[in-house]
Amino acid sequence: MCRECGCLTHVQGLDPDHATNPDHLRDHGHSHGHEHDHEHGHDHGHDHGHDHGHDHVHSHDRGPLRTSSIGAVSPAHRHLSLESRVLAKNDALAEANRRWLAERQIRAINLISSPGAGKTLLLEQTLERLQGRVNCAIIVGDVATDNDARRLRGKGAPVHQIETRNSCHLAAGQVGELLAHAAPVGTRLLIIENVGNLVCPAAFDLGETMKVALLSVTEGEDKPVKYPTLFHQTPVVVITKIDLVPHLDWDMALCRQNLRQVRPNVTLLEVSARSGLGMEAWIDFLENWVA
Amino acid sequence: MHELSLATALVEQLQEIMAREGVQELVSVTVAMGVLSGVEREALEFCFPLVVEATPLKGAILKIVETPLCFRCPRCQREWQAEKVDFAPCGGCGSAPEIIDGRDLVIRSLEVT
Numbered sequence: 001m002c003r004e005c006g007c008l009t010h011v012q013g014l015d016p017d018h019a020t021n022p023d024h025l026r027d028h029g030h031s032h033g034h035e036h037d038h039e040h041g042h043d044h045g046h047d048h049g050h051d052h053g054h055d056h057v058h059s060h061d062r063g064p065l066r067t068s069s070i071g072a073v074s075p076a077h078r079h080l081s082l083e084s085r086v087l088a089k090n091d092a093l094a095e096a097n098r099r100w101l102a103e104r105q106i107r108a109i110n111l112i113s114s115p116g117a118g119k120t121l122l123l124e125q126t127l128e129r130l131q132g133r134v135n136c137a138i139i140v141g142d143v144a145t146d147n148d149a150r151r152l153r154g155k156g157a158p159v160h161q162i163e164t165r166n167s168c169h170l171a172a173g174q175v176g177e178l179l180a181h182a183a184p185v186g187t188r189l190l191i192i193e194n195v196g197n198l199v200c201p202a203a204f205d206l207g208e209t210m211k212v213a214l215l216s217v218t219e220g221e222d223k224p225v226k227y228p229t230l231f232h233q234t235p236v237v238v239i240t241k242i243d244l245v246p247h248l249d250w251d252m253a254l255c256r257q258n259l260r261q262v263r264p265n266v267t268l269l270e271v272s273a274r275s276g277l278g279m280e281a282w283i284d285f286l287e288n289w290v291a
Numbered sequence: 292m293h294e295l296s297l298a299t300a301l302v303e304q305l306q307e308i309m310a311r312e313g314v315q316e317l318v319s320v321t322v323a324m325g326v327l328s329g330v331e332r333e334a335l336e337f338c339f340p341l342v343v344e345a346t347p348l349k350g351a352i353l354k355i356v357e358t359p360l361c362f363r364c365p366r367c368q369r370e371w372q373a374e375k376v377d378f379a380p381c382g383g384c385g386s387a388p389e390i391i392d393g394r395d396l397v398i399r400s401l402e403v404t
Contacts, residue, residue: 080312080401086301086322087396169293200293203329203396228376229329232390264378264387 090204093172097179097207101190106137106183107290108190110206112230113214114223115196118240118273120148122214122282123193125273127155129283130189134290137183140193141170148193158184169200172207188290198223202230210234216241217248221255228262236267238282243272294334297396298342304398305348318402319352325393326360327376360393 085091101108113119123138130136136157140148141164149161160182162174175192183190192208194201202211213234215223218241224231231237237259239252252270259266269285271278305320324330332355339353359372364381370391371382381388 076404077318078403080308080314080403082308082398082400084304084308084398085395086297086304086398088304089300167296169296171296199329200296203293203297225376229327232327232376261378262376 087203087205090172093176094205094207097172097176098209100176100179101183101207101209104183104185104187106187106190107210108192108206108208110192110194110201110208110211111214112194112198112201112211112234113196113216113240114198114219117196117214117216117219119193119196119214120151121273122238122240122271123152123191124155125276125279126191126283126286127152127157129279130286131156133283134287135186135188137187137190138193139170139175139178139182139190141174141195143167143195158182164195168195168197169204170194170206171204175206189286198227198230202227202233210236212236212238214238214240215255217244217250221251222258224255224258224262231259231266232262234263234266236269236285237263239268239270241272241274242270242277243275292331292334294331295338295342297330297335298338301339301398302342302346302348305351305401306346308398308401309348309403312403314401314403316404317348317351318404319354320401321354321356321399323358323395323397323399324355325358325395325397326374327390327394328396330396332357356399358393358395358397361391362388363391364388 097108111119111123120140123140127136127138138149138152138157138159139162140152140159141162142148143164143166146161146163149159152159158181160178162170162178164170164174170192192206194206198213211230211234213231213236215237217239224237239255244250245252256268259268267285269278269282271282273279301320301322305317308314309317322335324332324335336353336355343349343351360374360376361370361372362378363370364383364386365388366386367381367384369381369383376390378388380386
């Protein structure tokens with residue numbers, strides 16, 4: 001990749017003179033003869049030879065908070081170049097959760113779907129079937145009410161509700177505060193039912209072992225390509241409400257094709273929590289996964 | 292609509308960086324937004340001034356550069372860009388590609404005084 005701009009032109013061999021092409025350099029507004037991935041602030045002492053006030057966008061290696069001063073461009077202004085994820089704080093809290101869970105041999109699922117895809121009914125049936133087989137714990141997130149927690153209690157697993165109060169997603173800190181209570185000693189499987197939403201939960205790592213998406217057959221086969229940020233991150237997708245398929249124009253082959261477009265090696269499970277169809281395969285999958 | 296959370300996280304982190312680097316005033320911040328970051332540009336641009344309003348960063352400008360989705364073939368090392376997520380096999384050798392860039396929302400640089 002071009003170190004100046006991150007573009008791929010010369011990598012593909014389309015323009016071998018790319019890096020020294022005057023047009024290219026003018027396009028990017030400056031011409032550095034060195035790479036900007038050194039560790040810390042020092043003056044380069046060279047003349048950038050360009051107007052002040054342009055964007056400095058250099059291609060840096062990925063990594064946590066590597067900062068470097070890239071030279072004074074005017075007596076009053078300077079640029080700090082760095083590479084730090086905006087959600088670095090959430091990421092750090094998520095890593096702490098992941099470590100906490102791993103130390104206790106607990107595997108965690110971050111369960112994500114649109115509202116009404118059947119997360120809670122699937123969990124009700126899952127807890128009933130795993131009772132006595134796998135020690136489960138549940139954290140459930142909703143904007144308001146503890147309705148879901150009440151539905152899930154009394155099925156052999158501790159259930160904790162997070163009311164996000166208008167926030168559209170769970171964050172790692174909220175889960176971390178609850179972990180010690182929510183996943184007692186002996187827990188093997190923690191399922192975190194996220195707020196019903198296909199966009200925002202995809203951005204916030206909770207420290208889960210794996211994200212699982214639910215997609216109900218009433219939603220349309222193109223959901224995976226409409227919401228690729230989420231479906232790209234989910235190694236397992238559960239197609240729900242398959243008992244309704246006879247009443248719909250659902251095309252499973254098309255759905256599978258769309259899923260593979262954004263996640264080629266996705267594992268697909270088809271269930272109806274209402275009729276029980278496909279539930280054994282889902283339960284077997286979970287048992288094997290935590291074994 | 293998690294862009295308010297993102298703007299808040301961004302401003303918190305900027306304040307930490309500024310304290311660490313001894314920066315007096317932030318003129319602008321440049322953020323790289325991946326095609327697959329799940330961020331709505333307009334919403335983030337709307338939220339940022341609201342969040343900085345009550346902070347010493349008031350008046351700072353948010354600049355967003357969009358990072359294209361970059362794929363790489365792990366077998367023949369060919370790299371290419373795409374407008375949307377499509378794991379079509381590598382045109383060179385037919386292997387399954389991997390994404391190497393375009394997923395994150397990243398602070399790239401600060402213009403400071």
